[in-house]
Structure formats: structure tokens, C-alpha cells
Amino acid sequence: MSLPFSFLNAVERLIPRERRFDDPLSTLAFGTDASFYRLIPQLVLRVESEREVVELLKQASASRVPVTFRAAGTSLSGQAISDSVLIVLGDNWNGREIRQDGAQIRLQPGVIGASANSVLAPFQRKIGPDPASINAAKIGGIVANNSSGMCCGTAQNSYQTLAGLRLVLADGTVVDSEDPASVEAFRQSHATLLEQLAQLGRETRANTELAAKIRHKYRLKNTTGFSLNALVDFDEPLDILNHLMVGSEGTLGFISAVTYHTVPDHPHKASALIVFPDVETCCRAVPVLKRQPVSAVELLDRRSLRSVENMKGMPAWVKELSNGACALLIESRAASRSLLHEQIGQIMAAIADFPVEKQVDFSEDPAVYNQLWKIRKDTFPAVGAVRRTGTTVIIEDVTFPVERLAEGVNRLLELLDKHRYDEAILFGHALEGNLHFVFTQGFDSDAEKARYEAFMGEVAQLVAVEFGGALKAEHGTGRNMAPFVELEWGSEAYQLMWRIKRLLDPQGILNPDVVLSEDPEIHLKNLKPLPAADEIVDKCIECGFCEPVCPSRGLTLTPRQRIVIWRDIQARKRAGIDTAELERAYHYQGVDTCAATGLCSQRCPVGINTGDLVRKLRAGAAQHASTATWLARNFAAVMRGTRLTLRLADGSRRLLGAPLLANASAGLRRLSGERLPQWTPAMPQAVKLALPETPATTEKPRVVYLAACVSRAMGPAAGDAEQVPLLDKTRALLEKAGYQVVFPDNLDNLCCGQPFASKGYPQQADAKRQELLFALLQASRGGLDPIYCDTSPCTLRLLQDLDDPRLQIFDPVRFIRTHLLERLEFTPQQAPVAVHVTCSTQHLGEAQGLLDIVRLCTEQMVVPEGIHCCGFAGDKGFNVPELNTHALRSLKDAVQYCGEGVSTSRTCEIGLSRHGGIDYHGLVYLVDRVTRPRA
Numbered sequence: 001m002s003l004p005f006s007f008l009n010a011v012e013r014l015i016p017r018e019r020r021f022d023d024p025l026s027t028l029a030f031g032t033d034a035s036f037y038r039l040i041p042q043l044v045l046r047v048e049s050e051r052e053v054v055e056l057l058k059q060a061s062a063s064r065v066p067v068t069f070r071a072a073g074t075s076l077s078g079q080a081i082s083d084s085v086l087i088v089l090g091d092n093w094n095g096r097e098i099r100q101d102g103a104q105i106r107l108q109p110g111v112i113g114a115s116a117n118s119v120l121a122p123f124q125r126k127i128g129p130d131p132a133s134i135n136a137a138k139i140g141g142i143v144a145n146n147s148s149g150m151c152c153g154t155a156q157n158s159y160q161t162l163a164g165l166r167l168v169l170a171d172g173t174v175v176d177s178e179d180p181a182s183v184e185a186f187r188q189s190h191a192t193l194l195e196q197l198a199q200l201g202r203e204t205r206a207n208t209e210l211a212a213k214i215r216h217k218y219r220l221k222n223t224t225g226f227s228l229n230a231l232v233d234f235d236e237p238l239d240i241l242n243h244l245m246v247g248s249e250g251t252l253g254f255i256s257a258v259t260y261h262t263v264p265d266h267p268h269k270a271s272a273l274i275v276f277p278d279v280e281t282c283c284r285a286v287p288v289l290k291r292q293p294v295s296a297v298e299l300l301d302r303r304s305l306r307s308v309e310n311m312k313g314m315p316a317w318v319k320e321l322s323n324g325a326c327a328l329l330i331e332s333r334a335a336s337r338s339l340l341h342e343q344i345g346q347i348m349a350a351i352a353d354f355p356v357e358k359q360v361d362f363s364e365d366p367a368v369y370n371q372l373w374k375i376r377k378d379t380f381p382a383v384g385a386v387r388r389t390g391t392t393v394i395i396e397d398v399t400f401p402v403e404r405l406a407e408g409v410n411r412l413l414e415l416l417d418k419h420r421y422d423e424a425i426l427f428g429h430a431l432e433g434n435l436h437f438v439f440t441q442g443f444d445s446d447a448e449k450a451r452y453e454a455f456m457g458e459v460a461q462l463v464a465v466e467f468g469g470a471l472k473a474e475h476g477t478g479r480n481m482a483p484f485v486e487l488e489w490g491s492e493a494y495q496l497m498w499r500i501k502r503l504l505d506p507q508g509i510l511n512p513d514v515v516l517s518e519d520p521e522i523h524l525k526n527l528k529p530l531p532a533a534d535e536i537v538d539k540c541i542e543c544g545f546c547e548p549v550c551p552s553r554g555l556t557l558t559p560r561q562r563i564v565i566w567r568d569i570q571a572r573k574r575a576g577i578d579t580a581e582l583e584r585a586y587h588y589q590g591v592d593t594c595a596a597t598g599l600c601s602q603r604c605p606v607g608i609n610t611g612d613l614v615r616k617l618r619a620g621a622a623q624h625a626s627t628a629t630w631l632a633r634n635f636a637a638v639m640r641g642t643r644l645t646l647r648l649a650d651g652s653r654r655l656l657g658a659p660l661l662a663n664a665s666a667g668l669r670r671l672s673g674e675r676l677p678q679w680t681p682a683m684p685q686a687v688k689l690a691l692p693e694t695p696a697t698t699e700k701p702r703v704v705y706l707a708a709c710v711s712r713a714m715g716p717a718a719g720d721a722e723q724v725p726l727l728d729k730t731r732a733l734l735e736k737a738g739y740q741v742v743f744p745d746n747l748d749n750l751c752c753g754q755p756f757a758s759k760g761y762p763q764q765a766d767a768k769r770q771e772l773l774f775a776l777l778q779a780s781r782g783g784l785d786p787i788y789c790d791t792s793p794c795t796l797r798l799l800q801d802l803d804d805p806r807l808q809i810f811d812p813v814r815f816i817r818t819h820l821l822e823r824l825e826f827t828p829q830q831a832p833v834a835v836h837v838t839c840s841t842q843h844l845g846e847a848q849g850l851l852d853i854v855r856l857c858t859e860q861m862v863v864p865e866g867i868h869c870c871g872f873a874g875d876k877g878f879n880v881p882e883l884n885t886h887a888l889r890s891l892k893d894a895v896q897y898c899g900e901g902v903s904t905s906r907t908c909e910i911g912l913s914r915h916g917g918i919d920y921h922g923l924v925y926l927v928d929r930v931t932r933p934r935a
Contacts, residue, residue, distance in 0.1 A: 003063075007065050008043075014059075022042065022043050022044070024582060033081050034074045035077055036078075045088070056085075068082035072138045072141055072544060077481065096108070098123070102122075102124075102262055103125070104259055105120060108257050111138060111139045129142050129161075132149060135545065136548050146474070146476070149474070158258070161260050175190075201232075210496075224472045226501075251510050251514055267335070269334075274328050275325050277355055279324065279410055299328055302325045303424065314374075325357055380393075380438055380605060382425070383439070388440065398469060399432060409426065412437060426438075432473070434474065482523065497515075531570060537613050542560055551868070556589035562614070593882075598612070643687065643689070665678055686713065687713055691747060701785075707747065712747070722919065726924070729925055743779070744772075744776060745778065750775055753765030783804075786815070787807065791811075795840065799844070817852070825934045827932075828857055830858075836902070837851070857930045865894065867891060870908045870912055871888065872905075877911040901919070902922070902926050909922070
């Protein structure tokens with residue numbers, strides 16, 4: 001059914017065109033969340049203010065238009081999709097306010113959970129919920145799903161740590177429980193509603209059998225249905241309303257802000273892994289551990305351990321465990337090391353009498369406990385990595401009473417075997433009896449759908465009826481369990497939930513068919529296809545973990561959306577459907593605006609680098625191989641041409657002035673159909689390349705200096721306070737540290753091949769890389785001397801798949817960290833410095849090293865939040881400048897108090913300088929300024 005004209009007309013007046021999406025590509029891209037369902041919205045709206053939400057809900061109520069809210073879209077049960085209007089959060093929902101020295105924090109719904117914890121870290125506090133998706137999930141979804149996690153349990157979830165709520169009801173009314181004036185106005189305008197909520201509470205508490213059932217259900221982790229515990233825990237109707245919103249999944253209102261009571265984030269921790277000979281012994285240990293000072297106890301069955309035993313970095317003993325083995329990963333945290341040691345002794349004494357097959361003792365060593373947690377965290381992606389293309393990964397989430405955990409585990413394993421889910425694994429948060437089981441499922445045949453339906457029916461009967469557990473412990477009811485809510489809760493409680501829904505959403509416009517549905521088969525409808533697209537991305541489970549680090553998020557597509565659209569294009573082609581229009585749109589949104597830096601792979605549970613797909617697509621479309629070959633063979637001429645072009649541009653600046661040249665450049669770019677690059681005042685001047693001859697042999701240690709092609713071409717901008725080119729500054733610093741600096745022969749003809757690779761010419765790129773590696777081997781006397789590369793992206797390209805152990809290639813961070821710190825004396829400056837950690841620095845594992853070096857150089861360091869990739873991406877900053885502009889849209893505010901910024905990529909520094917309003921330089925400029933040779 002199409003949307004009413006009156007509603008569309010009102011929306012057009014309210015939401016600017018650039019924040020309204022109704023084209024086929026955008027609606028398909030937004031029709032996907034992390035669940036195994038798909039609905040294509042008719043209209044997607046990006047909202048930037050509460051006022052917009054209020055007006056949209058008023059219009060939706062008047063026109064009876066269903067709406068669904070989405071924060072990050074990492075929900076697993078189908079609660080963040082819509083076939084009507086999808087309302088997504090824009091940039092302006094990122095507010096946070098720390099109160100009472102970190103004891104409370106007020107957050108808007110667009111704040112990523114991990115970001116909330118990072119601002120609380122100086123106070124040694126954190127928010128209570130700790131879902132596995134915390135690096136991507138946003139506060140709006142965390143509250144609306146009552147998400148928990150490994151350490152959260154039932155005591156520290158959003159419901160239990162809620163201090164205040166600001167919400168928008170279905171009729172557009174706003175109420176803020178922390179604003180007395182707002183509360184008083186709401187009591188006046190909605191007295192009837194509040195009295196009805198109070199009456200529901202009185203009725204529920206008076207029904208002793210129902211009240212006892214509710215209390216029992218929330219003794220467990222439980223997100224099935226609405227939070228009926230609000231009716232027995234509170235008698236003040238506004239408190240009831242606020243706590244009903246927790247876990248309501250956008251079906252009762254919009255959460256505009258939340259205030260949490262925070263919880264301690266103890267700095268000292270240790271982890272151990274205890275492997276028991278069988279499930280029964282393992283589960284008998286859980287109630288004992290529940291009484292001990294543990295912060296997390298994770299159960300891993302033999303299947304889950306087997307799924308990761310061949311992964312890189314896994315200890316060899318994992319393969320040797322018996323078939324019935326079952327493990328507990330235990331963590332304890334404390335405010336002091338002595339208290340931690342006391343707790344460890346207490347824990348181990350408590351389980352000393354249990355038979356153990358293998359034991360990794362408690363360790364405070366990050367290398368040890370991170371490896372143990374890697375076993376746990378890699379289980380889910382391990383299943384995703386081996387699934388058959390076309391199938392989806394389903395992670396279910398149930399709770400058994402802890403005292404019956406062993407029986408529940410074994411019965412669940414029997415069901416998985418019965419229905420032939422041979423690849424399935426089982427793990428979970430043992431202290432709460434919360435088990436996750438992961439399996440792969442195809443939905444491309446009636447037989448497969450029937451298998452899934454039969455299995456889920458038996459799971460529901462087992463967990464909800466036979467064991468009195470919860471069918472959804474922490475993932476939310478969504479569409480997935482909506483048909484089973486009555487089975488779990490019984491008719492009386494189920495009808496109470498419907499009364500709540502109709503009271504707060506009388507028109508039924510808020511996220512219909514989520515949590516409650518009158519369709520008993522809603523969990524079997526709108527199942528998401530995952531067709532084969534390309535082997536690079538076929539393992540994608542569309543979880544959305546990649547999205548926060550993508551520079552084009554909010555401009556065009558995210559990595560998840562790129563994969564979604566490419567899958568659809570390939571499926572349509574196989575079906576004989578014309579995809580020309582979709583591919584035209586995808587060329588810009590999916591390919592041209594992808595920075596292809598691969599940060600997404602660091603967040604992806606199965607390690608997918610969407611940039612690899614984009615480079616492959618560029619290679620398929622590349623039509624100038626012969627030109628690329630000529631350029632590769634005549635690279636020195638290319639370098640001379642680049643320097644000439646920069647000199648001409650700078651001459652034009654001197655002649656016309658910077659403002660006039662910028663305007664003229666913008667006009668010429670428009671006339672060229674966006675083909676000509678955009679000139680900005682941050683544009684570098686040409687380097688006057690004059691390499692010194694290799695000095696005579698001395699007793700000084702040698703270092704081979706590989707000046708990247710950008711360093712050989714691009715000097716500082718005309719307005720930069722620093723006018724010494726990077727090449728000269730680097731050589732001076734190395735000589736200050738006592739090194740003899742040598743350059744490879746024929747340097748101006750050398751290149752790592754990155755420009756060719758990014759344009760889709762891998763053969764030419766590989767040829768240049770091999771040529772450079774050979775030259776470096778010669779210059780370093782067969783690998784005797786270290787090689788310093790002054791640009792991180794080039795270093796990364798050279799080191800990837802490097803199979804010659806003789807070559808010691810260093811980026812600026814690693815070389816300074818390992819070779820110069822002992823040779824230089826640092827006197828930190830007082831002036832604050834902004835730091836940009838490039839994508840390649842992150843891939844090289846040197847992010848922390850960079851921050852540590854800058855801390856030696858300055859008393860004040862600023863790392864702008866939320867900027868993971870600058871989006872300049874080689875030459876994208878010139879040719880697709882909107883990507884760089886969008887990625888750095890928040891930079892200027894973040895660095896306004898800094899006098900300069902540092903980075904390790906000359907091209908990145910161009911965009912950073914332009915959009916930050918301060919000059920960004922290579923790290924060596926800062927290091928050189930604050931150091932002198934060590935005596």
C-alpha cells in the first residue's frame with residue numbers, strides 16, 4: 001500500500017530532500033539490518049532533531065502510517081526494518097553529558113556504546129550494558145532492546161541502571177522524567193494515560209500468581225515481550241512508563257535521551273580457562289562460581305572449541321580436548337592488584353574439587369587473557385566463515401534456569417542433532433543460564449523452511465514450556481519470537497502486553513509485527529536472501545559491525561550496504577532482470593565513493609575487506625591498461641609532470657589569489673563534469689627534488705630512506721608555517737639521531753604501486769612493487785640496513801604478503817619507536833597537538849605506538865572522536881572531494897584548540913589541513929622540534 005499523499009506532502013515540508021530516500025538503491029540498502037529478515041521501506045528519512053521526530057509522529061498518527069526507528073541496525077531479530085517508513089538517526093544525536101564525576105551519564109540515542117565508555121574511562125566507570133556489538137551498537141538500540149552482554153548479567157542492564165528518560169510518544173508528546181516542568185505538563189496533558197498505567201500496575205501486583213511469574217521470569221535474562229516487571233517493580237506511573245520503554249524495540253515510543261547510573265570499570269583483571277571433562281561437571285560448577293567474585297563466566301561446548309581450533313593464534317591443546325569437553329572462561333576484576341589476587345584464590349578454592357581436563361591458570365598478562373577471549377569471540381565468526389554460500393547464520397539466544405543448565409544444554413544439543421544442524425555451536429553467559437546457539441540455515445526451498453520451522457517450534461516448547469526459561473535473553477523479541485510470546489508467557493500476561501501496546505500506540509503505527517504480532521507465521525516471512533555475489537564478500541553476514549569506521553557512511557553507502565546491493569545486482573542478473581539503472585547508481589555510490597582502505601575488515605567478524613571487492617570492480621571496468629603500463633615504465637616522467645602541474649597551480653595562486661583560484665577551480669570542475677580536481681588552499685607546492693649523493697662510508701649506522709612518490713612531489717602548502725619539505729625534514733631528523741642516510745638508486749622512477757592498484761590496474765601495481773623491492777634490497781646491502789619509508793600507506797603495501805625476510809621495512813612510527821627513542825632526548829611542548837591515525841597505521845598495528853610517541857612530544861594530545869578514516873584515499877580528496885569533506889565534517893570543532901596536527905600520510909594531511917583549519921604535518925616535524933641528540 002502506497003503512502004498517503006498528505007503524509008508525503010508534510011514530510012517534504014519538514015525533511016530536506018538530501019535526507020529523504022525513496023530510490024530503489026537506497027531503500028534496498030536500508031532494508032537490511034543484522035537479522036535474517038528483509039523489508040524494503042517505501043521511504044527512508046534521516047532525522048537530525050527531536051522536533052523532526054515529533055512532527056513525523058504527529059503526521060504518521062494522523063495518516064495511520066507505520067514507522068520504524070533505527071539507530072545502528074545491529075539488531076538480530078528483525079526489529080530495525082520496515083516496509084513503510086524507516087526513520088534513521090543522523091549526526092546530531094551524539095550528545096553526552098557526564099554527571100556526578102561519572103556516577104551518571106546522559107546520552108542521546110546516536111552515541112555508540114563504546115564511545116560512551118571511552119568518555120567514562122577517566123572516571124573508571126562504564127555503562128552497565130556490554131553487548132558484543134558495543135563498538136557498533138548505539139544507545140538508542142541498546143536501551144530499546146535492553147541489551148546486556150558478557151559481564152552485564154541481569155543487575156547492570158538498561159532496565160536496572162536507568163536513571164532518567166526523555167521520550168516521544170506515538171502522538172508526538174515529549175516527556176522528560178528529569179525535567180520537573182516537562183513532567184508536570186505531561187501529568188496535566190496525559191492524566192488519563194498515567195492513571196491507566198497506574199491501574200495496570202495495581203491489577204498486576206494484586207494478581208499474586210501473575211506477579212510471582214513476572215518476578216520469576218526476570219530473575220533470568222529475559223527480553224521476550226514487554227518489560228512487565230515495570231508493573232510490579234514500580235507504582236509511580238511515570239516510572240512504569242520509563243521502564244516499559246526499555247526493551248520495547250520502538251513499539252511504544254521513541255527514546256530521545258537516556259540517563260544511566262554507571263557501574264565501576266575496575267582497572268585490574270585476570271582471566272582463566274577451565275576445561276571440564278563433560279557438560280554436567282561444567283554446568284555444576286556454574287552455581288558455585290555465581291557466588292564468587294567473578295565478572296564473567298562464559299561457557300563453550302566442544303563444538304564451539306572445535307570451530308576455532310585451526311584458527312591462527314589458537315593454542316595447540318585445543319585440538320587435543322576430548323569429545324565431551326566443556327569449558328568455562330572466567331574473568332575477575334578488582335580495584336587493586338592485591339584484591340584481584342585475593343579474589344583469584346577464592347575462586348580457585350571454590351572449584352578445587354571439580355575434575356578438570358585442561359586448565360589455563362588466571363593471568364593478568366594481556367597476551368594471555370586476550371588469547372583466551374579470542375577463543376570465545378571467534379566462535380561466532382567461525383561458523384559464518386564455513387557456511388555454504390546462500391545460507392545465513394542464525395544466532396539464537398535462550399535462557400535456562402541456572403540450576404537446570406546442564407540438562408538444558410544437553411537437550412538443546414539433542415535438538416540440533418535431531419534436525420541435522422551439524423555445524424552448530426553452543427556458547428553463552430553461564431552465570432545467567434543464557435545460551436547462544438549458532439547454526440547456518442538456507443531459506444531457498446520449502447524443505448529448508450520447514451526444517452527451520454520444526455526446529456524453532458521444538459526449541460520454543462523445550463525452553464519456554466518445559467524449562468520455564470526465556471526464548472530471548474538479550475537479543476530482543478523482534479519478528480523472530482513474536483509468534484511465541486504467548487507460548488512463553490501465557491494468555492494472561494500476553495493480553496496484558498496487548499493492553500500496554502494499545503494504550504501507548506492506539507493507532508498501531510509504531511513498528512508493527514515486532515514484539516507482538518497477530519500473524520502466527522511472521523517469523524517465517526520476509527526472509528532475507530544472501531545470494532552469491534563474489535567470493536571476496538560471500539561470507540558477509542550483514543551484521544553492520546563495519547559501518548562506524550567507513551568514511552562514506554551517511555554520504556553514500558557503507559560496506560554492509562555495498563555488499564547488499566552487489567548481491568542483489570548479481571541475483572537479478574542471474575534471473576535475467578535488467579540491472580543497468582541499478583549499476584549506474586552503484587558506480588558512484590558503491591565504487592567511486594569507497595575509500596577502499598580496508599578498515600572495515602578490522603571490524604568484520606569474518607575479516608571481509610570490502611575495499612578488495614571495490615578494487616576488483618574497478619579493475620573490471622578499467623579501460624586504459626596500455627596507458628597504465630606506459631606510466632609505470634616512465635614513472636620519473638610522471639613525477640616531473642606532477643611537480644610541473646603543482647608549480648603551475650601555485651603560479652596561478654600567486655597571480656589570481658587563493659580565493660579567486662578556488663572559485664575558478666570549482667567552476668572548471670563543474671564544467672568538466674566533476675573530472676578536474678578541486679584546488680584548495682591546502683594544495684601542496686612542488687618539491688624541488690635534489691637528492692644528495694650517497695656519502696662515503698662512515699662508522700655511523702646506515703638507514704635506507706625510501707621517500708614515497710608523494711613526498712618527492714608534494715611539499716608544504718603555501719600558507720603552511722612549516723616550509724621544509726618532508727623529505728628534507730626526515731633526512732635531518734635521521735642524521736640528528738646519528739644515522740647515515742642513503743637513498744635507493746633511480747629513486748624518482750620507483751613506486752610501491754599503490755596508485756595503480758587503487759585505479760584497478762593490479763598487474764602494473766605489482767610490477768612497480770617488485771621493482772621497488774629489488775631496489776630496496778640493493779640499497780640495503782641485501783637487507784643489512786633498515787629501510788625507512790616516510791608514508792604509512794606505502795609501507796603497508798610493501799609489507800603486505802612480503803615473503804623476503806631480508807628486508808626490514810619500517811613506517812615512521814615503528815622506526816621512531818624502535819630506533820630513535822634511545823638516540824633522542826625529548827622535551828615535550830605545552831601546545832596541544834591533534835593526531836590523525838591513518839588507516840594504514842591502524843593496519844600496521846602502530847596506532848598505539850603513534851599515540852605514545854606524540855605523548856612524549858606534547859603535554860596535550862587530541863584524538864578526534866569518530867574519525868577513523870579521513871576519506872582522502874590517495875587522490876579521492878582531489879577527484880571525489882565530497883568524500884573527504886563528509887568524513888572530516890566534525891574535525892574542525894574537535895581540533896579548534898590545537899595549533900597543529902600530525903599524521904603519517906602526506907595526502908591525508910592535505911584534507912586534514914583543509915577541513916581542520918590547522919596545518920597537519922608528518923610526525924617527524926613534531927619529533928624533530930622537541931628533540932635533541934641524546935648525550
